[in-house]
Amino acid sequence: MPRVRRGFKARRRRNRVLKHAKGYYGARRKAFHVAIEQVHNAWQDAYKHRRTKKREYRRLWIARINAAARSNGINYSQFISGLKRSNIALDRKVLAEIAYSDPGGFRAVVEAID
DSSP states (O other): OOOOOOOHHHHHHHHHHHHHTTTOOTHHHHOHHHHHHHHHHHHHHHHHHHHHHHHHHHHHHHHHHHHHHHHTTOOHHHHHHHHHHTTOOOOHHHHHHHHHHOHHHHHHHHHHHO
């Protein structure tokens, strides 16, 4: 009696996992049982890091805004509260970009909140 080789669906499932495992080292890319474990771990890490990326960018923006604000003689918390009082609706991403690429424009924003 010939051995059972499974069918189209099983091969498609294996190939889909191995396609995701491309670029991994050694058996992690070639052996299905090792590759599926590695792919699942990679998916978990990707899920987690999509969320931490948002936190890290916000921290970077705040650090840039704080540095630019301090060079203009005001600290970060005073600057943000001044923006809210003056009804200037710029988010941290835009403020960080202005602080990084256009220091004169950032100085104008700081002067507008006084």
